[in-house]
Amino acid sequence: MERDPRELGGAWQVSQRHRFIAPSADLARYVDRYWVVTWDYERPYRQLVVPLPNVHLTFRDGHAEVHGPSSSHVYRELTGSGSVFGVAFRPGMFRPFLDGPVARLRDRMVDAATVFGPELPDPVDVVSVEGYLRVHLPVADPEAERAGQMVVMIADDPGITTVDALATRCGMSVRRVQRLFAEYVGIGPKWVIRRYRLHEITERLADGVDIDWAALAADLGYADQAHLSRDFRKIFGEPPTSYAQRYGSFEK
Template sequence: MERDPRELGGAWRAAQRHTFAEPSGEPARYVARYWSVTWEYERPYRQLVVPLPNVHLSFRDGRAEVHGPSSAHVYRELSGTGSVFGVAFRPGMFRPFLGGPVARLRDRTIDATAVFGAALPTIADVDTVERFLRAHLPGPDPRADLAARVVAAIAQDIEVTRVETIADRFGLSVRGLQRLFAEYVGLGPKWVVRRYRLHEITERLAGGTEIDWAGTAAELGYADQAHLSRDFRRIFGEPPTRYAQRYDAR
């Protein structure tokens, strides 16, 4: 398929604006960040969206939706002029709002009122949403806090390449960790480990670092470069060298 030149070298920035804000007060226990995207396209653009183990609450065109954690990339069509505002919940911390296993939301989008009720605003900004969340915070859930700590440890420690490593660190069996993730994260711990290790690659690409693919595969716990490329393509939709073309040349 012929490549859309708007995908290359950071050209998408000419038509899109992304902003982020940090949560404050008690909502910060549950929320990783607030985000917004605005765009203007004369002809439709196919936006690649790559997954992380967050649940998102989004507001667009008067509709509020909850997006469960995605196990693979998706494409969303952007056309004309539009905007969306969203809340990214910390991995593990949406379960107290949902009242059931987050695995039920995997790769699904539902009407947000099914979780938050009819009082949820449909047109939102940081102040509006944070005020709503502050008034509707769930009770404490130590298991949610544990799940959030485990995911944070995976994200921050590049040396975590095996599920057994992180299970041992938190005094859990592998099976116990799998049950915790099904209930609170919605994706398996092996997937989360792989996703964050592949995130190391995209961070380096964004920073203009030249990648030694064979060496990076070994560093991130892959048997060889082919296994890394296979996982990368499954999550990001294209092989690493093609994905690298999306970033500015340095």
């Protein structure tokens, strides 16, 4: 199958715009960022979406949805003109809004009314969405903060490559870490560790760094390069070198 040239070298930026906005101080405990995507395509475009361990609340065309953490990449078809306003919650910090473990949202989308009620912000912008969230602010949950801090620890420390290492660093049992992630993050600690370590590969490729794949696979705890490539493809949708082609230099 011939590859869509709009995927290569950042060409997708011709038809899409991405904007990221920091939350107000009183909501920063829960919200990582707001994001706005707009697009204009004469013919449909198959957008690759790579997962992170965030829960997202999205607003589009008068509808609001909660998207749980995904265990693998997904594709969204973008056609014509449109836009989405999104709220990316900090990993672990959506659980206080939810009456149940975040694991039940894994690889799922639900109507936002099941969590926040039927009212929607109007218009959909940062001011109105923040007002909407403040109406529904939950009671503080120290375990949510703990889970969120552990995800930050994983993201910031390339030396964490196993759940055992994470559990030791946090002074917890492996089973306790697994239960905490199921309840608050919605996806397992092993997946989160692999996601961030594999992301570092994309950064090296983008920087043009030569990679010793066999050595890297061993450093990341894989049995061999084939297992690393399999995990990368599941999360990012294609082999590392193919994925890197999406983000070459682009000039408007």
